[in-house]
Amino acid sequence: xxxxxxxxxxxxVVVAVNSTLLTINAGDYIFYTDWAWTSFVVFSVSQSxxxxxxxxxYMLFTGVPGTATYYATIMTIYTWVAKGAWFALGYPxxxxxxxxxxxxxxxxxxxxxxxxxxxxxxxxxxxxxVGLSLPIFNMINLLLVRDPLEMAFKYPRPTLPPYMTxxxxxxxxxxxxxxxxxxxxxAVLSVPIAALGAKLNTWTYRWMAA
Numbered sequence: 001x002x003x004x005x006x007x008x009x010x011x012x013v014v015v016a017v018n019s020t021l022l023t024i025n026a027g028d029y030i031f032y033t034d035w036a037w038t039s040f041v042v043f044s045v046s047q048s049x050x051x052x053x054x055x056x057x058y059m060l061f062t063g064v065p066g067t068a069t070y071y072a073t074i075m076t077i078y079t080w081v082a083k084g085a086w087f088a089l090g091y092p093x094x095x096x097x098x099x100x101x102x103x104x105x106x107x108x109x110x111x112x113x114x115x116x117x118x119x120x121x122x123x124x125x126x127x128x129x130v131g132l133s134l135p136i137f138n139m140i141n142l143l144l145v146r147d148p149l150e151m152a153f154k155y156p157r158p159t160l161p162p163y164m165t166x167x168x169x170x171x172x173x174x175x176x177x178x179x180x181x182x183x184x185x186x187a188v189l190s191v192p193i194a195a196l197g198a199k200l201n202t203w204t205y206r207w208m209a210a
Contacts, residue, residue, distance in 0.1 A: 007204060012061075012071070015054035017078065040142075044135035044182030045189055047099050051075070052130045052190045053197035055105050056122060060201045065113035072105035100137040104130045119198060127194030131186030139179045 054075075055068035079098045087093045108126040115121035 011200075011204065012054070012058050012074075015057065040135070040139070040178035041182045041185060044138065044178075045131075045185050047101070047138070048104070048131045048134045048186035048190045049193040051101050051104060051134065052108065052127050052194045053200075055108055055130075056126065056194045056197040057201050059109065059112060059122070060119060060198055063117060065109045065117070068105040068108040068112070069102060072101040075101055097141060099134075100141045101134070103137050104134045107133055123194045123198055124191055127191040128187045130194075131188065131190035132183045135179050135182035135186060 051072060055071045058071045059065070059067040061067075076098060083093060083098065107129040108122065111126035111129060112118070112122040115125070
């Protein structure tokens with residue numbers, strides 16, 4: 001039993017750390033300030049799927065509604081700590097915007113609780129809710145950033161490859177509503193990724209029992 005639990009917790013820590021790394025890589029970590037609207041859909045999908053796979057894995061492992069929110073809180077704390085490293089390099093602390101994961105994880109927990117711990121409902125309904133809600137919460141988060149474009153050009157990073165150079169946001173050039181497109185794509189993709197997270201939980205038990 002202790003080996004199985006240790007393995008689960010190790011997986012949880014690894015996924016939570018990887019969530020921070022994905023935040024760094026999905027748009028250079030300061031995606032909001034550098035690419036703002038043009039990459040919002042890519043960022044939304046990556047964050048929705050990353051959140052749901054770890055949250056549902058952890059939640060089904062414990063079987064306790066509320067665990068997904070706890071997992072999202074871990075991710076948030078890790079990312080806030082990582083902000084400190086950039087602050088030490090001379091960047092303002094509000095230069096990096098931590099994604100809003102917790103409300104979406106709460107919706108996943110509520111789904112699991114309301115359906116009396118139905119795994120399939122958590123995958124389908126909960127996954128859809130995470131994908132739909134995360135872009136909305138993150139756009140609200142983005143709108144509160146202090147003059148993001150000015151900040152991006154004030155603190156350039158010469159190590160960036162050319163395709164990551166800060167550009168003027170092209171609002172409406174590729175799509176009129178990045179929130180709607182991000183929510184739609186996130187809702188569709190988060191369901192199979194949630195199913196993957198649930199399956200990972202099963203595979204772990206089978207591996208430990210072998």
